Amino acid sequence: MSAQHRTASVARTPVQQAALLVGAVFLLVGVLGFIPGITTDYDTMKFAEHDSEAKLFGLFQVSVLHNLVHLLFGIAGVAMSRAVSTARTFLVGGGVVYLALWLYGLLIDHDSAANFVPLNTADNWLHFVLGLAMIALGVLLTRRTRTGAAR
Known part of the structure; x- marks a missing residue:
């Protein structure tokens, strides 16, 4: 097998690269959520409660569950x-x-037990942007492939 053939067989498409990048960022964010200093008020972090005051980068409310999900x-x-x-x-x-x-x-009251993740306003709007960006990446980066396959 030639070196060129081996390289071609492991090359990732743009959608694969995007999924890998997004996955790597989530891994990084999950790890950073457990690092005091990067996560402010680290000593107040709860497993899964709305009164966890720990904040990643001092902005995004996190808990042990939130970090594990990331x-x-x-x-x-x-x-x-x-x-x-x-x-x-x-x-x-x-x-x-x-x-x-x-x-x-x-929709939930951020001060209620329903906010078990927990979420704050910064989290909410980050989730909105992430959701739109991920859908756009998944759709737009496979458009040419799917159109080409239909021909």
Whole structure:
């Protein structure tokens, strides 16, 4: 097998690269959420309660559960980036999940037990932007591939 053939067989498509990048960012954010200093008020972090006052970068409210979800989502993105179809599913499906989380964050009382993740206003709007961006990446980066396959 030539070096050129080996390189071509492991080259990632743009949608796979996007899923890998998004997954890696989620892994990084999940790890950073457990680092005092990067996460302010770290000593107030709870497992899954609205009164966890820990904030990633002093802005985004986090808890142990919130950080674990970021880590698991990151692992899923990295794993699903291995194939075009699963990379697209990760981006579009993950985007839909984040838009649902945005709506949930808008509808619940942030000071109630329903805010178990927990979420604050900064989280809500980040989830909105993430949801739209992930769906756009999944759809736009596979448009040419899907159109070309139909011909």
